[in-house]
Amino acid sequence: NAGVTQTPKFQVLKTGQSMTLQCAQDMNHNSMYWYRQDPGMGLRLIYYSASEGTTDKGEVPNGYNVSRLNKREFSLRLESAAPSQTSVYFCASEKGQGGGNTIYFGEGSWLTVV
Amino acid sequence: TQLLEQSPQFLSIQEGENLTVYCNSSSVFSSLQWYRQEPGEGPVLLVTVVTGGEVKKLKRLTFQFGDARKDSSLHITAAQPGDTGLYLCAGGPGSEKLVFGKGMKLTVNP
Numbered sequence: 001n002a003g004v005t006q007t008p009k010f011q012v013l014k015t016g017q018s019m020t021l022q023c024a025q026d027m028n029h030n031s032m033y034w035y036r037q038d039p040g041m042g043l044r045l046i047y048y049s050a051s052e053g054t055t056d057k058g059e060v061p062n063g064y065n066v067s068r069l070n071k072r073e074f075s076l077r078l079e080s081a082a083p084s085q086t087s088v089y090f091c092a093s094e095k096g097q098g099g100g101n102t103i104y105f106g107e108g109s110w111l112t113v114v
Numbered sequence: 115t116q117l118l119e120q121s122p123q124f125l126s127i128q129e130g131e132n133l134t135v136y137c138n139s140s141s142v143f144s145s146l147q148w149y150r151q152e153p154g155e156g157p158v159l160l161v162t163v164v165t166g167g168e169v170k171k172l173k174r175l176t177f178q179f180g181d182a183r184k185d186s187s188l189h190i191t192a193a194q195p196g197d198t199g200l201y202l203c204a205g206g207p208g209s210e211k212l213v214f215g216k217g218m219k220l221t222v223n224p
Contacts, residue, residue, distance in 0.1 A: 004156075042202065042216040043157070090156050103147075103212075105156030 002026050006091045006106035013081045013113045021076040021109050023091030031094040032074035033058075033103070034066060036087040043090065049074055081113045117141070118203055120215035128223050130192055135201055135218045138185045143205030146179055146186045151200040151217070160188075193222045 006023045013019055025032065034046040035058075045058030049068040063085060065077045074093075078085055091106040119138045127133055137146070145164045149157035161170050163179035163186065170177045174197075176189040186205075190197055200219050206212040 040216060043204075043214040045212070092156070102159050102162070105158070107154070107156050 004091055004093050004104050004106040006089075006109050008109060009107070010110045011112070013078075013111065015082060015113060017081050018077065018079050019081065019111075020078075021089055021091070021111075022073070023075060023106060024073045025091075025093040025104070026072065027093060027095070027104065028071070029093040029095050029104075030071070032068065033092040033094070034064075034074070034076045035090045035092065036060065036085075037090060037108075038087050046076065046089075078111075081111075083113045085111065086113045087111060118205060118213055118215035120201075120203060120218050122218060123216065124219050126221040126223065127193055129194055131222075132189070132191050133193060133220070134187055134189045135220075136185065136187050137203035137205075137215055139205065140184065142183050144183070146183070146203060146205040147212075148177055148186070148188055149202040149204065151202060153199075157200075157202055190220075193220075195222045195224050198222050 004025045030051050033048045035043045036046055037043050044060050046060055046064050047058050047066040049055045052068055052071045055066050055068055067075045089109045092103050094101050094103045121136050145162055147162045148160045150160055151157040161177045166181045166183045168179045174191045178187045198221050200217045202214055202217045204212050204214045
């Protein structure tokens, strides 16, 4: 029972490099999310996708792009990485968006930009 | 912008002690969730409360949603080392607007 799987687990980038974080869920969920978690800041929403084919900005979208490739997959791209994007990134999914539903998180991707 | 303030931010206690962590806001939430996050892993949902005044129990954990739906508390009875982790509260009108608190880092020493 994989749940939410995200790759890579760890990545070191140089400033200006680009990369894509991959996320897939096998629970047939409609909604998917990308969060970043920084010390003292809690979890902040970057982008979300309420359904296949739709994406919307969250609280901190600048410097990121996303693609909802299909119902299973939701990727996060950093076009030109900056040190401020050093963080732990979590992908999550949810069956619906009614509020109060269970959100399932991946194990996280540790990104360091030097 | 809705904000959730958690207190305390850090707590280190001995096995067997009780503790309470608070989650407060000036805003009303339609639902409030509590998560536990262990090092190197993603948050895992513990409970969702939706009704003002609601109390839910999960073994040694007791969750309460304030009558006005602006605050919540988590009480752990007889804490064990396995309770060690980061406890996060999150609330919102919907998941796309879910707001997370900064978390309370709990260490339970044997």
